[in-house]
Amino acid sequence: MAKLLIVDDERNIRRSLERFFQSLSHTVVTAEGGPQAAELIATQPFDLILTDYKMAEVNGLELIVEARRRQPSCLVILMTAYATVENAVAAMKAGAYDYVTKPFSLDQIQHVVERALEFKGLQAENQALRETIGDAPMLESKSPAMKHLFELAHQAAQSDATILLTGESGTGKNVLSRQIHRWSRRAAGPFVVVNCTTLSEELLESELFGHLRGSFTGAIKDKPGRLEAADKGTVFLDEIADLTPRLQAKFLRFVQEQSFERVGSDAVIRVDARIIAASNRDLEAEVAQRHFREDLFHRLNVITLRVPALRERREDVLALAGWMLRAAAIRNGRPAMQLSADAAAAIGKYRWPGNARELRNALERAAVLSRSDIIGRDDLPDAMFRESAESTADAHHAASLEDMEREHIRRVLSETATLDEAAATLGINVTTLWRKRKRYGIE
Ligand SMILES: Nc1ncnc2c1ncn2[C@@H]1O[C@H](COP(=O)(O)OP(=O)(O)OP(=O)(O)O)[C@@H](O)[C@H]1O
Numbered sequence: 001m002a003k004l005l006i007v008d009d010e011r012n013i014r015r016s017l018e019r020f021f022q023s024l025s026h027t028v029v030t031a032e033g034g035p036q037a038a039e040l041i042a043t044q045p046f047d048l049i050l051t052d053y054k055m056a057e058v059n060g061l062e063l064i065v066e067a068r069r070r071q072p073s074c075l076v077i078l079m080t081a082y083a084t085v086e087n088a089v090a091a092m093k094a095g096a097y098d099y100v101t102k103p104f105s106l107d108q109i110q111h112v113v114e115r116a117l118e119f120k121g122l123q124a125e126n127q128a129l130r131e132t133i134g135d136a137p138m139l140e141s142k143s144p145a146m147k148h149l150f151e152l153a154h155q156a157a158q159s160d161a162t163i164l165l166t167g168e169s170g171t172g173k174n175v176l177s178r179q180i181h182r183w184s185r186r187a188a189g190p191f192v193v194v195n196c197t198t199l200s201e202e203l204l205e206s207e208l209f210g211h212l213r214g215s216f217t218g219a220i221k222d223k224p225g226r227l228e229a230a231d232k233g234t235v236f237l238d239e240i241a242d243l244t245p246r247l248q249a250k251f252l253r254f255v256q257e258q259s260f261e262r263v264g265s266d267a268v269i270r271v272d273a274r275i276i277a278a279s280n281r282d283l284e285a286e287v288a289q290r291h292f293r294e295d296l297f298h299r300l301n302v303i304t305l306r307v308p309a310l311r312e313r314r315e316d317v318l319a320l321a322g323w324m325l326r327a328a329a330i331r332n333g334r335p336a337m338q339l340s341a342d343a344a345a346a347i348g349k350y351r352w353p354g355n356a357r358e359l360r361n362a363l364e365r366a367a368v369l370s371r372s373d374i375i376g377r378d379d380l381p382d383a384m385f386r387e388s389a390e391s392t393a394d395a396h397h398a399a400s401l402e403d404m405e406r407e408h409i410r411r412v413l414s415e416t417a418t419l420d421e422a423a424a425t426l427g428i429n430v431t432t433l434w435r436k437r438k439r440y441g442i443e
């Protein structure tokens with residue numbers, strides 16, 4: 001129930017509104033004019049203020065301004081007998097939530113007040129959600145595999161041991177690495193992410209280790225690297241399989257000795273950083289093919305945590321979808337949205353080859369495009385419905401996974417206009433798409 005302040009210089013109106021809203025179980029305080037109302041606003045919190053427009057001393061507009069300043073979350077409804085457009089516009093500009101014109105029926109005012117309180121409830125809920133969501137992911141899980149993973153991760157977080165995260169693209173390795181940092185003793189320290197894919201070898205080297213001025217063209221001043229920035233915290237090396245052999249060697253030394261030199265310098269720098277590395281490729285296979293140093297692999301492979309694919313934890317798909325949809329609605333300034341039964345069934349059935357990222361993209365898209373607050377099947381990407389028919393047809397060919405991936409990427413690329421769109425459809429990031437395109441030689 002809400003706490004209302006009713007401000008009107010007419011005693012009868014005060015009385016009847018007070019009785020009426022009390023009968024609806026609200027708490028009601030009344031004031032007969034501006035000064036008294038201002039004093040009340042200064043001393044107690046209200047959910048809603050109903051104020052007359054024309055009063056002696058302080059008028060309704062001034063009161064709105066005062067209320068907005070003192071109690072920003074309190075909504076104000078203006079009651080005006082001078083129902084001119086100007087009054088209403090001025091009131092809205094001053095921050096009123098709504099207005100009613102006198103004379104009004106109790107039904108009318110009840111309707112306006114209820115709508116305002118509903119809005120206020122939603123606002124509070126959104127605020128609470130925003131606080132809990134922020135960028136924090138949903139880490140509850142009903143899946144035994146996931147629960148086990150979180151337990152291990154939590155335990156591992158307590159030590160300084162190096163952690164290797166594996167798992168398909170989009171399963172949540174970045175998300176988990178951040179959570180491990182939060183769980184660790186280093187939580188108050190920095191969390192630094194270095195993506196090993198995006199940069200050229202030279203740039204990545206200076207990004208990681210820093211450089212001295214003049215050590216290469218473009219090095220116009222001394223620059224500390226990301227490893228130094230991670231001192232007393234955690235450094236997350238994403239897509240570690242993409243480190244070049246030379247950088248693997250240099251990084252190996254850091255893993256062993258916690259020390260390195262900036263590019264172009266002899267001074268040894270010591271850094272106390274916990275290392276988490278991630279790869280969506282099979283590092284053992286990379287070792288076998290001599291793409292990845294075996295000694296570095298063993299150094300990183302102290303505690304290995306494999307994040308399961310979304311299809312291996314079907315019990316989470318709908319809860320995750322609901323959570324992601326709420327977050328997407330908030331991000332896009334839309335009211336609470338829901339999945340229709342059809343959409344939920346489709347989401348539950350689909351294989352989600354792009355894992356949580358693909359799911360998130362699908363829901364973000366739906367939250368933006370859907371005309372109604374209920375997400376229907378039509379709001380979901382076509383690819384979700386195409387797949388089942390094709391994958392059964394393709395099953396006969398026993399194509400290798402790589403062939404299928406290559407074909408799938410080729411097809412999506414031919415059907416989409418931009419790389420970003422293709423990446424979103426595939427549920428991978430643009431960099432990953434770029435790399436896969438290169439690997440498969442797709443133009
Ligand atoms: N448990 C979760 N709750 C909410 N969102 C999640 C969860 N796990 C992953 N996501 C979302 O899915 C997307 C992909 O997650 P993330 O970047 O961590 O995957 P990844 O395993 O690192 O992928 P890649 O191998 O391609 O780098 C992100 O947008 C993330 O917010």
Ligand SMILES: [Mg+2]
Nearest residue numbers: 173174238278
């Ligand atoms: Mg990642």
